[in-house]
Amino acid sequence: MINYPTKKKTNTSMNITTKSNQRGMGLEKDINDSNTFYRECNRALIYKKPTPVQVVRVDYPKRSSAKIVEGYYKTPSTTDYNGLYRGKYIDFEAKETKSKASFTFKNIHEHQIQHLEDVQKHGGIAFLIIRFTLYNETYLIDASHIIDAYKDQKQKSIRYEKVKECGCLICESFTPRLKYLDIVDNLYFKEDSYGF
């Protein structure tokens, strides 16, 4: 079939697969790939939670299939990732920033901070993974540093130097892409003997 220049556009929608394609996809993909690798070698059981969608209207073109024709992205109630590692509950949020100077708290919701604090209170491991894309550096930082800075009314961000000082640089490799569980071993399982 030849598409003549006069052919009318039948659809003006943009084709994208997920909202996450728009921003932060590099880090998200790296973490997802790392989690798949960690699951496949039975080291940990960590998943990204699905992006919550408020479904408003559904069509049933066939009896067996449902097609969502109106839906909206909702603000997540918690963080993006959680799971199980060495018998412990793990919970974290991952964010990228293009800033060279700092990670701004605009990137993170207040209830996500509250959730990370709750995780720590209930005996779980909570942290953030922050990537400074312009340095190509990815840090794992315990949630307490971010919670403290967030609660300080004067601060609206955490400086790059502070993340570097309080966090740990995550080594990159082919598999896993981000060796972040090595940092978790060092930070949270120091007294144990490592079986890896």
Added chain:
Amino acid sequence: MINYPTKKKTNTSMNITTKSNQRGMGLEKDINDSNTFYRECNRALIYKKPTPVQVVRVDYPKRSSAKIVEGYYKTPSTTDYNGLYRGKYIDFEAKETKSKASFTFKNIHEHQIQHLEDVQKHGGIAFLIIRFTLYNETYLIDASHIIDAYKDQKQKSIRYEKVKECGCLICESFTPRLKYLDIVDNLYFKEDSYGF
């Protein structure tokens, strides 16, 4: 504006809010309400994971808002619920059945069984909550009973009597609607002294 009888239908879609409205909503709502109560009284941090949606097409009616105009429900990779209780990772699936005789394994995906088995291997707590709606009874049953029955090629379901024998009946109340954490205390924290 008067809608004359001759007015054409402009939209034949059905209005529903979520797929879960169609089935199992009673149990899902009871568990969600119970989890909200448990979170509010700081007893546990357990959430339902969002239903995964494969977003195919998004419109941007306004610059700031994204409207999903084509999406499909995906099969969940894991179970519906997970979280943190008394320092332990908790993971479970909840299902209703209208059968009086048994809970059929058609209701549960193979990779969900695999996931529950993985949770136990990694030191987490894994179970199912099964409601027999015609008896109005809701049971908590450790995942191992379901995994064993599922792996037995001859079995395609687990009998009601077996669930009654191996599981524990969950007491209902006003708040929480389902006191399922009392069962978790008895099943998984027997040797500890209870602080509740």
